[in-house]
Amino acid sequence: MHTDKAIEEIMMGMVREKAMEIYSEALIEHGTNPRNYGPIENPDGYAKVTGPCGDTVEMFVRIQSGTVEKATFNTDGCMFSIAACSAAAEMAEGKTLAGCIGINQSAILQHLEKMPADHAHCAHLAAMTLQRARRECADSKKQDDRTGETPQAEAGG
Numbered sequence: 023m024h025t026d027k028a029i030e031e032i033m034m035g036m037v038r039e040k041a042m043e044i045y046s047e048a049l050i051e052h053g054t055n056p057r058n059y060g061p062i063e064n065p066d067g068y069a070k071v072t073g074p075c076g077d078t079v080e081m082f083v084r085i086q087s088g089t090v091e092k093a094t095f096n097t098d099g100c101m102f103s104i105a106a107c108s109a110a111a112e113m114a115e116g117k118t119l120a121g122c123i124g125i126n127q128s129a130i131l132q133h134l135e136k137m138p139a140d141h142a143h144c145a146h147l148a149a150m151t152l153q154r155a156r157r158e159c160a161d162s163k164k165q166d167d168r169t170g171e172t173p174q175a176e177a178g179g
């Protein structure tokens with residue numbers, strides 16, 4: 023006889039199998055097990071954007087030696103926006119600020135493989151927010167170069 027836990031696992035397996043027919047593994051994985059969720063204290067770059075759908079995405083970026091050391095997000099959006107933000111944050115890590123310019127809507131959609139067409143805008147929202155956070159890093163770096171100051175987040179760790 024199956025326990026409640028075993029039944030739950032069988033049900034989840036069936037749901038996952040059905041979902042795999044519609045969505046890609048990458049989309050399900052990022053949407054249900056997002057990477058880099060939650061804020062960074064004293065980020066070098068931050069942006070908050072509300073899309074036309076009414077959902078909001080926040081992106082936090084920390085730079086170390088000219089490279090994105092950490093990128094994280096928060097969102098009150100749908101599962102597709104969680105997947106898109108998770109992919110965007112993961113794609114940004116280890117890249118230079120210039121290297122992050124290519125993380126746009128189509129790059130995120132490609133990374134997630136099978137985003138439903140009516141949720142492509144969720145990837146656009148994630149990309150736009152990441153790009154604004156990236157620009158803020160670039161702007162604050164320019165300012166630091168002019169003043170010779172060390173960014174607070176890098177000094178504080």
Ligand code: FES
Nearest residue numbers: 075077099103144
């Ligand atoms: Fe608003 Fe997905 S429907 S972000």
